[in-house]
Amino acid sequence: MLAPVMMRPAELDGVRAGTVDLAFRRWDRPRVKVGTRLRTAVGVVEVVSVEEVAPSRLRVDDARRAGAASLTALREALSARPDRPVFRVGLRYGGADPREALRAAIPDAEEIATVLAGLDRLDAASPVGPWTRTTLRIIDRNPEVRAPDLAAELGRETPDFKKDVRKLKERGLTESLAIGYRLSPRGEAVLDHEDGPRERAPRRAGTPLPRTIGAPATRALREVDVHTVEAVSGWRRADLAALHGVGPIALDRLEGAMAELGLDYRPQD
Known part of the structure; x- marks a missing residue:
């Protein structure tokens, strides 16, 4: 915590x-x-x-x-x-x-049964009734969508919804993004076992934007089709700084994220 x-x-x-x-x-x-x-x-x-x-x-x-x-x-x-x-x-x-490794671990049939039993216990203990599968499904259908929007669609209060999503995250089934969530590969395997496989948009290759840059900067980058740290390296710092919502702090944090991958902003021409 x-x-x-x-x-x-x-x-x-x-x-x-x-x-x-x-x-x-x-x-x-x-x-x-x-x-x-x-x-x-x-x-x-x-x-x-x-x-x-x-x-x-x-x-x-x-x-x-x-x-x-x-x-x-x-x-x-x-x-x-x-x-x-x-x-x-x-x-x-x-x-x-350590949940990063868990999210990427695809469970076998026996492990899926254990995960589902754990979800059943969460449902049984919840004052709002069963919620685990509906939450997994709405995140699966709406990756990178704000938590308040997902909560509203389910008729739930945002703080309670976010608290429940954290319980799924503890089990490696979801991952938090700069804005919203998505199912992890582990979560997709568990939900597919329940509902049958579904067609999903391919996961973007690369490293997700750091959550620490904030929602305004994330939205601004999405608008210019920048969704990963690797994609940031194709831009000059000055050009990103001109985007509404991308301030010096976000730029510094993006620079730090790129440095971990051996990358940097595109040089000035």
Whole structure:
């Protein structure tokens, strides 16, 4: 879970890059413990230390290691709820989300039966009645569609719908995109076992756009038929910057995603 630390995308990028290894939070009590593994948009983040600190003892190096612009900025971020103590949380990058490998694993007949039994248990425990198959089906028919739109079509509240989709994601059946969801190969195999195979649009080859660029930038890129990190490398940074919704932060995050693949923006002519 990510909620106890609530790191911004830039901070998460820093943890993955090794430039951020601290977080400071005001809590009434420690909300994480050493050994906690947080699943985030960039992969697993591990908690390696938790200790209470006096705000007066914060230093410039603490701010740098927490990804803050300055010590003043860090102290301002901690100014809310001054009655609560400050906790210093040590972090390190723990690698890719293990659900990535699970999503790609095609189950055999025995494993599909186990997955379906688990879905039946979710349905039986739900106050709204059976929902797992209808949710898988609507995502299958509507990949990359906003969660509020999917929830509305099912007559459900968005927060409850998203909470249920996360339960499917835990089982490797769905994957979150910059906007909306899609079924994983594992999810497609499970649904095809239930409903029979269906014809689907081919999956786009390449690496999906990072979720951390935000919905406005994602929509702008989709409008110019840029759906993958590899496709971004065919554009000059200045040309993408001219698109409404694509700001400097999104451009930097796209650049980081390309760098991981050995790519970069197209050079200026």
